[in-house]
Amino acid sequence: MAQQDKPKEPLTWHRSVYIDEVQGHQDAFMKFLNFTYSATKAAGLMLAAAVIALVATNAGAYELVMSLWGTELGFMVGSYEATMTLGEVINDVLMAVFFLLVGLEIKYEMTAGDLVDVRQALLPIIAAVGGVVAPIGIYMAFNGGIPETSHGWGVPTATDIAFALGILSLLGSRVPSGVRVFLSTLAVADDIIAIIVIAVFYGHSPSLMWLGCVAVVLAVLVAMNRRHVYSLAPYLAVGVVLWYCVFMSGVHSTIAGVLLAFTIPAGSRIDLRRFVGWSASAARKVQSQYDPNVHVSAQEGYLKTVSSISHVARQVVPPATRLEHKLYPWVYFGILPLFALANADVYLGGTSVLELMDNPVFFGVFLGLLVGKPLGILLFSFVVVKLKVSSLPENTSWMHLTGAAILGGVGFTMAIFVANLAFPDAAHVVNAKLAILLASATAGVVGFTFLAVKAKSDQRRGVAYLTASVDTEHQHTAAAEAAQHSKELLDAIDSPLVRSELEQAQRMSECGVAEVVVDLGADGRFGHQDDEADQGGASQGKR
Template sequence: MELRKRDGHSKYLFINEVQGHQKRYKKLIQFTHSSTKAAAVMLLAAVVALIIANTPAYEGFLHFWHTDVGFIFGEKQATMSLAHIINDVFMAIFFLLVGLEVKYELTVGELTNIRQALLPIMGAVGGVAMPIVIYLIFNANNPSASHGWGVPTATDIAFALGILALLGNRVPGGVRVFLSTLAVADDIIAILIIAIFYGQSPSPLWLMLALVVMLALIVMNRMHIYALVPYLIMGVVLWYCVFMSGIHSTIAGVLLAFAIPSGSRVNLRIFTAWSTDKLRQAKENYQPEVPVIAQDEYIKTVNSLSQVARQVVPPATRLEQKLYPWVYFGILPLFALTNADVSFMGIDMGSVFVDPVLYGVLFGLLFGKPIGIMLMSFLVVKTKLASLPENVNWMHMLGAAILGGVGFTMAIFVANLAFVDEMHIAIAKLGILSASLLAGILGFVFLMLQARRAHKQGVAYLSLMDTDNLQTADRNFVRESEKILETVERPSVQQRIEEAKSRRNTFEIVVDLGATGLLGGGSFGDIRDAVYDELMRVLREEGREDLREALREELYTNVDEGPLIGMRDVLLREGGQDALRRAMVRTVEDDAFEQLFERTLEEQQRDEGLDAIGMSPEDADPQTDTANNS
């Protein structure tokens, strides 16, 4: 989950005294909603746990996590060790977040269209089945270890997407969509495996009570209760019933997620008109010369608007946004710190390296995952049940499949449930950490090499996560454009540059130069220089030469991530010109610069409209008309 780029005007909402605080707060929010940084924090926690586990401090480390905490009421007490609180309570919150993400995908996301979702879903099925086969090849005849077949089936969505995010726009956005959807489908399968195969003997009484609580949650949903607090209170009761039933308590988090409403209690069509009226009232009631605290009508209007606006966001979305930083920067690092402690002290390493559990887990994740994902994906595509995502080839699919072998959090979680013997748990963790590290490195390097190869061939991609509301490419338009480019005689790049620079419409020039260079085979450097010169000319005319350094940094310093990268792909999409404009102003966060592009775009649209009715801009200029009439 990434934060979207904020509105460029919002920075002026705050008075000077608090702008610094708002900037720091914004940076904190951006940090805590970054999948890359979340993966880095979890990795750091795992490394710390590994280091401590192999030092004399390990005994005290274990003693701390096994310290009991809780409540005592006379002779009755309710206590639980810190490790169990993390594994049973905190991880239920993690599964609540997973459930909310799964519900989103099933409701409005990638899993709503079954044909579109079939490729990652079947990839996830293959990515679960093949590791099980490989694990059982090594451990089928080992009764104490065969129950661990579920360990290599899970993919850690945070780590996998965090590694992919490091590549930025060097890979097509379709790769991220495929991997994230596959990870969600993988999570659904993992949840079912945990619920069915890794619980204790269920207690009918507590299962019945859990069912009653779940039915109560469903009734609350049907009664359109949108407040979160009642759901969270009932969620605690549901967790306790599931915990006592023998089924692993984390399943309660998933069940609760599906009961929380994902709709808005506000009629959005009416809200738009109502909020506009309230804003008008606020403007009329505002008195600049009177202190805010004394403006009763203004405060009353703004409070009314605030209370209703808060209810526009669905409860499920509000909860997901609140949970994300706590889960990925608190709960999961704590889980890694508690469970990634593989100690080699006093262990016969010779026996470890001949234990089939190690190789079942290691090979299951490192080889079983990518083989299963690729095999099922290939079958689905070849049978024409689904197609590869836009701009994604089989090399990209292989890179994503390798990243699917990053098990880490989910795999360690299953290992703790699957094994009773501490030695088997430690060996399984060693296999998980080794496979996750190797899969992460191999997947990253493979996709990086593929991106460099594509870049050398003159193909650039614009990642979906770097554009807002970019529509799916019109494939027919792309094909027709390529056919035309193959048949027309292309003028020289320099000739097209000179033609473009003779125009006055800056936005049209940028688009034309980008199309010339990236569709016509021109030099990237020539195009970049021409765009820079043209934009600087306009900035000088506007008296905004203070933007020179920001513009130069965008076009020259950020060579690998600048706005011209991916221009070809953008221009051949519906809404591509708007996306290109956003890309050009993404880093240069200045209202004047953005307004400049807005104005030139309006001029372009006006000129196109005038051309359609046979008029020139001079004919439509009121000043020109006045002069002629006089």
Template sequence: MARLRRRRRSMSGQKSRPGAAAKQAPLISSRQRRRLERRSVLERITSNGTIAAAVMIVAAVAAVVCANTELYEPLHEWFARPVVIGIGGWEFSLTFELFVNDFLMAIFFLLVGIELKYEMTVGELRRPRQAMLPMLAAVGGVVVPACIYAVINQGGAIYGWAIPMATDIAFALGVLSLLGSRVPPAIKVFFSTLAIADDLLAILAIALFYGHAPSAIWLLAAAAVTLALAMLNRRRHFGLAPYVTLGLVLWFCLFQSGIHATLAGVILAFTIPARSDINAGGLVGWLEGKLPELDDTFDDEAHILGQHDFTHAVYGVERVMHRVTPPLQRLEHRISTPVNFIILPIFAFVNAQVRLVGVDLGALVVDPVAVGTYLGMLLGKPIGIFGMTFLMVKTGLAQLPEGVQWKHIAGIGILGGIGFTMSILIAGLAFTEIPAELLASKTAILAGSVSAAIIGLIYMGIACRERR
């Protein structure tokens, strides 16, 4: 750029002013800088797990309040209204409640699948030996709550056995983050791995036990779409549009097949490439080779719209830089904020409609479904997580991560009882046609999640107090 300026000035007979070459226009204006700073603040807010969990809690509280006022009936009428999707002469409709629970939650499951793939690619799950302890602890945290529920409800509503087994990742990690730097990093890694493994087990339970009688034709269609997604990945196609389009088709096939359609989100996540389309090792050298071209083609005296050679060269750099980020990561950036601040709050508001007006609270408290769910979450989770971890360590099959003590494992077990999102989803699937049991299970889920959050937060605050 300096060479081009000197060349023009020599041709026009102008003399360079002292220090002119050293002076450069700022890259962005002060207004643009302030705009970027505001965007940066917004990104920090939307990436904060505590704030996301708080928004979901506010939505759930609002749902309970609305359910016990005159708004209950109009809200449920609105939830029952059909959402119509049409393409040409073809139409497909489902109620707003189904749209939230089956379609919007499939996007949530897509984000869960992305987190699972990330952990299996570069996270803790890529090292089986290190991941074995929290993953088996998650198994204990699934089996014991399910057994407690099944024992209490034997001969009754045993179909809800999977309700207390799920841990809400966003809610639980949001509560843990309230303790800030007092929590050792190893505890956060252990708990994150456990919660992800727990979610994977919940997804399997939903897919295997909470669907309808499957349709072979639609299952074959779903398998064909999955194969097409796998072929796109194998042929190293790095554009997101074909994956998202086929993902929508896969969701429709699974919705029609009888298997819960949210599984489409997980399948889609595992077929999207986690690699980069660009050789990152040669990127710096390539950019250095492009700088002289940008320097030579830029004219600081011409309007940017007239600098076709320069803008063409910049566009080429932009296209390459855009392809550096793997498609999986690009998709995560696009959906994480809508999932945490739109989809999950909407889900919480729609599904936390616990109406207690005219309900016999004494009978509700002793209902086996409510008792099994509450005790499964509040007792089964810590017993299962701590017990399995203790068994693995004492038998020599694993060892506690550095910086993690037994008191921390007990606290993780308590926080594992926060099972809001997945538990409500499973309850809705288990008791769709039994309103009384659905009310009992939802009430117990809300009470159990709040109890686990408060007790776990107080306990972990005490357990981590001695950390320097």
């Protein structure tokens, strides 16, 4: 395939329109932008923040760390004064923004993603239920008869989608896209369950008056949606009021983020069928109006048409999608690392191994995440497949699914968040956090190793999974990184047939990811085989 026909890299398709003096700066900006949409790098930053918090807390700076997160912030209007500690701002205010992003991602999956086709999504959804039920059973086996700790059953039920997908992204296209789709859909379903658990079981005694206020504000947001308000500013302004009402109601304030997300329009205000013809006509008009011999400032007709195109084009992208893309780098490279810094501060000075061995909270959370999570996911998946209710994703084996299930035990952010809500006793919170950190680290290493061994086995057999991301609006997903890894491999093997197969699968794909499985041969040198071997060893499967 000619160089100009190769698939374009994410966020670089429009690079040629800039003047030469600007191109270098634009390239640097695009590299930075791609960096901030990387699941792997986001997970790495959160891990670094957690390690820094642990080291600082246990290296003689414990009092300083506690003093930092206890710093009071606030404002005063007349006689009214509102104050919160820095730790509360992170956990109650900034995490509401995180849950807003989670809600937007769930809404996307339900309207255009992996949750649209119920039958396709049934396996990971039911697996997510198993991944909640089994950890609860294990936790209650240790804490069922202890009133002060039994309320922590929700702690080992959550999967950290950022960490799990970040670890999976390290394997690139060495695992089939079905594994990424399964794990991401499972994590979304897991988030939905976690949101319900937090809202129902981990709030304070509800205030009927403030719950009534929540209902009124929600009604306003829904009315805005129904009246086709597509500007984000009104939703965000009313969303602040919604957060305050939820905060005062006794329900945890982060739920306001999810409620707000589901009221923001996911459709475009532009008729896309008409837009195709309109934009083509406008482009022809721009071409006819442009005069290279006249300074751009003096070309009024040209600038007016370009401004019109810009104004309409901005409105093509749905408000929910615009907000999701704006929030992603701030949440995953700002809010979640801050959360890790503020909540991974586990002081180990007063904890002995013997005490942990006899601590029901530690064992319940640790085994719930590390054993219960993958066991429940696999058991429920096995039953669903055996009953023929659903089937394994294409090109995915039970070994792949086992590795993904183990990664489901990476609880980190969500598990720590629930632990803060579940235990009034600080000692129980510390034990739960320690269990979460150890279990998440172990699950991450074991899950990655399991999938890496499987990938090595595939590599020895000469099998490679080549993917291309169809959904350019969600390049921050693990699929985008796998697509980039596939592109590098595709360039290396240099096979026109495989390129053709991948492009055909990309055109036919309805799920956002195209995939072909190629047999490179035992020596892995597909590109050096003759045409006959090339024809025989190409695509084995398409997605």
